[in-house]
Every structure is written in structure tokens, then in C-alpha cells.
Amino acid sequence: MNIIEMNQVTWFREGKAVLNGIDWSVREGEHWAMLGLNGSGKTTLLNMISGYLWPTSGEISVLGNRFGEVDLRELRKTIGWVSSSMQSRLHGEQKAEDLVVSGKFATIGLYEKPSSEDYDRAATLMNQLRCSHLHGRTYQTCSQGEQQKLLIARALMASPKLLILDEATNGLDFISREGLLESIAQLAAAPDTPHMLYVTHHTEEILPIFSRTLLLRRGEVYSQGKTAEVLNETGLSDFFETPVALRWNQERAWLSTK
Numbered sequence: 001m002n003i004i005e006m007n008q009v010t011w012f013r014e015g016k017a018v019l020n021g022i023d024w025s026v027r028e029g030e031h032w033a034m035l036g037l038n039g040s041g042k043t044t045l046l047n048m049i050s051g052y053l054w055p056t057s058g059e060i061s062v063l064g065n066r067f068g069e070v071d072l073r074e075l076r077k078t079i080g081w082v083s084s085s086m087q088s089r090l091h092g093e094q095k096a097e098d099l100v101v102s103g104k105f106a107t108i109g110l111y112e113k114p115s116s117e118d119y120d121r122a123a124t125l126m127n128q129l130r131c132s133h134l135h136g137r138t139y140q141t142c143s144q145g146e147q148q149k150l151l152i153a154r155a156l157m158a159s160p161k162l163l164i165l166d167e168a169t170n171g172l173d174f175i176s177r178e179g180l181l182e183s184i185a186q187l188a189a190a191p192d193t194p195h196m197l198y199v200t201h202h203t204e205e206i207l208p209i210f211s212r213t214l215l216l217r218r219g220e221v222y223s224q225g226k227t228a229e230v231l232n233e234t235g236l237s238d239f240f241e242t243p244v245a246l247r248w249n250q251e252r253a254w255l256s257t258k
């Protein structure tokens with residue numbers, strides 16, 4: 001079973017193809033990165049994967065569920081979506097561990113009193129994301145980087161099969177960004193980690209664990225495949241329509257303009 005399968009997916013709005021002829025397969029065991037400039041269609045594609053948008057034409061199946069044959073609300077419970085824009089929608093006065101635990105109930109849509117096992121699991125996840133020290137702190141007193149880690153732990157609390165990390169490093173300084181990326185790398189090595197889809201504007205954030213990359217441009221797949229092959233100087237210069245120099249350091253692709 002493929003995790004994501006798209007076949008000629010197109011989405012029209014206001015006479016324009018926001019997504020056009022997307023063919024894409026995410027296979028079992030693969031973590032993917034998706035790179036695209038502003039307005040390239042990334043958010044639209046994520047909304048489609050999560051069943052919030054329906055393609056104008058083409059076929060999608062996510063986690064073996066073919067759209068048209070599946071209850072999309074059920075599908076959404078198996079997908080965790082962490083986006084920096086979520087931060088403002090949460091209760092700032094909530095304690096870090098309560099916020100993480102609430103992830104279990106957010107997707108289920110009913111409130112139960114969390115058990116001590118739930119809190120144990122939250123503690124394990126906070127440890128995996130290297131933010132155990134936030135225990136007892138209110139969410140609003142955590143830095144943006146710390147908040148992002150808590151949001152990832154919260155999403156994992158629902159045991160999703162697919163975890164979308166959507167511009168997760170937005171607003172983070174260099175140190176916080178590297179800290180978050182390290183935690184994500186560590187997470188990939190942990191047992192039972194879901195398939196991850198890392199959406200970004202920046203090539204250097206594509207960690208080696210993201211072995212596959214999709215480049216999206218103007219609603220179309222520019223290229224996709226093994227990260228080390230997709231991220232090459234000639235291809236990226238053409239993709240960005242500006243000459244770029246590429247330097248690999250610690251298996252990450254650092255770009256500068258030429």
C-alpha cells in the first residue's frame with residue numbers, strides 16, 4: 001500500500017489550475033520533503049492530502065483510502081498536520097504536558113479525562129523531541145521553537161500514520177531552527193514514527209532522513225525522486241529561474257545565488 005498516491009490530480013479555481021496534473025507516489029517507509037516557492041501550491045496540495053479539498057479531476061488515495069470511497073473525517077484522524085500558523089489557535093495558558101495530551105482527544109473529537117498512561121506517553125514524546133524540561137510551563141511562556149516541538153508532540157499523541165510538518169521552522173532563529181531539525185532527525189529514528197512529509201522553502205532544511213524530495217512549481221511537479229539527485233545545481237537554477245550555487249554540508253544542500 002502506498003502512503004500517498006496521486007494520479008493526474010488537478011484543481012481549478014478562478015479559471016486557473018492551482019494544481020495541474022500531479023502524479024506522485026509516497027511509498028511505505030519513505031519520508032518526503034516538498035519544496036516550492038510562495039504560491040507554488042504546497043498548501044493546496046496539503047489540503048488535498050488531508051481531505052479538505054477535492055480534486056477537480058484525477059485520483060487520490062491516502063493511506064490506502066481512495067477518495068470517493070472513504071469517510072474523510074476518519075482519514076483525517078490518521079494524519080497529523082503541524083503548521084506554524086496553528087500556534088495562535090491554542091490556549092496559551094495550558095500547561096505544556098496538557099497541550100501534548102490534548103492531541104489525543106483533538107482528533108477523536110470527544111473529551112475524555114486523560115489517563116496516567118496518556119501523560120506517560122506525552123512525557124515519552126516530549127523526551128523524544130527533547131523538550132521534557134518544559135513540563136509544568138504554560139504554552140505561552142515557551143519560545144516559538146519550543147512551541148513547535150510541543151505541537152509536534154501533540155500531533156504524535158494521536159498516533160497518526162502520516163505527519164505533515166508544514167513550514168515548521170517559520171519564525172525560528174538559527175539556533176532554535178537547528179534544535180528543532182535535530183529533534184525531527186531523532187524522531188525519525190524512533191520506533192513507530194509515522195511517515196513524515198516536510199514542507200519547506202529552504203533546501204538546507206531537508207535533512208538526510210528525507211530521502212525523497214518533490215519540487216513544486218506553479219502547481220506542477222517540477223521534479224521528484226531521490227533528494228540527492230533532485231537537489232542539483234543545474235536543476236535548482238532552472239527550478240528557481242535564477243542561477244544558484246549549491247554546497248553540500250552534512251548531507252544538507254546549502255544554496256546561494258551565483
Ligand SMILES: Nc1ncnc2c1ncn2[C@@H]1O[C@H](COP(=O)(O)OP(=O)(O)OP(=O)(O)O)[C@@H](O)[C@H]1O
Nearest residue numbers: 013014018036037038039040041042043044045201
Ligand atoms: N481558494 C482559492 N481560490 C483562488 N486561488 C487560490 C485559492 N487557494 C489558493 N489559490 C492560489 O493558488 C496558488 C497556490 O496557493 P498555495 O497557498 O497552495 O501556495 P503555497 O505554495 O502554499 O504558498 P506559500 O509558500 O506562500 O504558503 C496561489 O497563487 C493562490 O493565490
